[in-house]
């Protein structure tokens with residue numbers, strides 16, 4: 001929805017990949033005889049590694065990391081105990097080795113491209129390239145912390161394939177399909193054991209102390225392993241509690257909030273829970289957006305440890321979120337100010353779900369309905385993103401471009417969208433309690449695995465995430481305020497697609513209509529959905545996925561291709577019922593009008609009026625039923641000219657025509673004694689703020705102050721709907 005489309009741009013690359021896949025398929029089952037010998041493979045890998053490093057250091061060099069998604073395959077759901085071992089020499093091309101696993105050791109440093117790459121050996125000293133996808137980004141975890149020389153990995157049900165450059169490699173798309181094997185693990189073959197083993201009898205206490213030390217040096221993953229091992233050694237109940245509390249901190253630091261919460265003992269704290277347990281439980285609950293529970297824990301914390309000033313801070317923060325969640329009252333001015341200063345605005349606020357509910361529709365699957373009467377401008381939803389990615393946030397460095405092409409679904413993703421898949425996979429993997437809300441989103445006919453965990457790890461199907469993202473992603477500006485101001489300053493008033501994108505789980509249930517009755521706007525990663533008409537209880541909330549300002553129904557079908565449905569709204573139906581010659585005539589007239597505006601110093605107003613009249617006549621049905629999509633833009637340009645010429649009656653008449661062309665029904669939009677009023681709202685667009693302000697100024701010039709005030713009120717309502725809030729109106733329109 002409003003996401004910049006890269007599929008068309010990369011159609012050739014997709015076609016090329018389709019051919020590679022076709023050729024590779026012919027080799028399915030083959031055990032390749034031309035695998036590179038160890039030394040050669042090592043040399044090639046290291047050469048690429050060093051070249052990539054050098055390029056990354058070259059100022060201004062843009063690295064394009066492109067990657068092709070293989071046909072979707074499910075993650076392994078079998079426990080390691082039930083898998084049998086296989087070796088590199090046994091691997092067959094284009095095959096998922098179901099029921100098997102590989103034990104591999106890295107012989108090179110790690111190379112980060114679109115995935116994490118390393119050259120691995122098996123016990124027979126055969127080597128193979130390993131590509132791990134959806135791993136944490138470089139800013140969160142260095143590639144060599146994931147795999148380094150000597151790291152031993154167990155790859156479950158390995159997928160052996162021909163790579164994009166015609167070589168061979170192992171590809172792991174699902175996080176739970178690879179397990180890092182600790183040095184002490186009995187699976188490590190003798191020949192891989194370090195020659196000098198320091199034999200130390202670790203106790204629970206010594207491991208705990210080592211864990212504490214790791215925490216002090218910010219080595220949180222190491223700390224988690226040490227504490228987990230400490231919990232396997234004999235100790236008293238109290239000692240176990242301390243270890244878990246410490247591990248809870250390490251989990252918080254690595255954003256594993258489910259595990260952090262479980263380690264605090266929540267919800268069944270022992271009597272007199274310690275301060276640290278309460279603090280950590282409150283922190284975990286806050287990050288899981290369970291604000292009511294967080295407030296309850298913080299209340300106990302504040303009551304029991306009143307001397308700790310931090311406890312009150314935690315309590316007040318939770319109270320603010322609960323207030324937002326329950327009332328929909330936000331300090332929007334503050335939100336705008338915060339969002340403005342963040343490159344990736346992950347705003348610390350709660351989701352408010354207003355008078356809406358999700359229900360089954362007759363023909364569009366599930367949809368969102370209003371539960372009570374609402375007025376245009378009313379807040380229906382203010383939702384915090386489940387996950388959002390911004391171009392500046394592209395992992396590793398902003399100069400890197402990521403491209404992901406899926407030949408199966410014929411989709412291309414770029415930058416933020418590629419990051420978004422990884423971010424969601426990581427979030428679900430770390431916090432399985434968040435998975436149901438995400439997995440419940442529409443995913444077409446994708447056949448997802450239902451088993452939630454294996455070998456104690458959550459199963460996150462990367463291809464399900466990709467599919468859900470494709471069908472539910474929203475493009476978003478960093479703030480609609482900034483895009484509104486940009487749009488009003490520009491000549492063309494057409495809306496733009498966005499590079500930033502995200503997933504909002506509640507908003508995802510809203511279906512499309514070109515004749516939308518709601519509109520989304522953004523402040524950072526908060527999506528604000530407001531009614532843009534007056535709605536009766538039980539009305540389905542609809543907004544457009546793609547702006548409907550097209551000249552032909554075919555264009556809309558193309559725009560909605562991704563979602564696999566054809567819009568049957570009144571606008572699209574009317575297009576289909578209109579003769580081709582009429583549609584072509586419209587486009588011709590609209591181009592002629594555009595031409596007439598080109599000579600800005602000498603626009604022939606009579607000619608434009610005549611052409612607009614002719615264009616109006618090409619529409620058969622009343623604009624209140626079928627908005628006239630090709631009219632409003634030129635009519636608004638004309639309004640502006642009349643206004644500059646100080647012809648106020650023409651300004652008002654022209655502003656009225658802009659509104660009416662978009663389906664508004666008005667009274668008193670003239671100098672008569674009938675009071676100015678919107679009887680029915682039409683399509684909602686940013687430039688309508690300006691339109692109502694022209695009307696206000698015209699009314700004021702005619703001495704119709706009451707109508708002028710009403711027109712300004714409507715301008716503010718439009719602003720509220722398109723920007724999300726009204727607080728910045730006076731600054732935007734001084």
Ligand SMILES: C[S@@+](CC[C@H](N)C(=O)[O-])C[C@H]1O[C@@H](n2cnc3c(N)ncnc32)[C@H](O)[C@@H]1O
Nearest residue numbers: 364365366442471472508509510511512563565
């Ligand atoms: C983001 S989901 C919207 C929620 C979805 N209806 C559900 O059940 O979860 C997008 C999908 O909803 C359906 N959809 C949305 N708008 C529609 C419309 N106007 N007509 C038919 N189907 C629509 C399509 O299947 C589309 O791929």
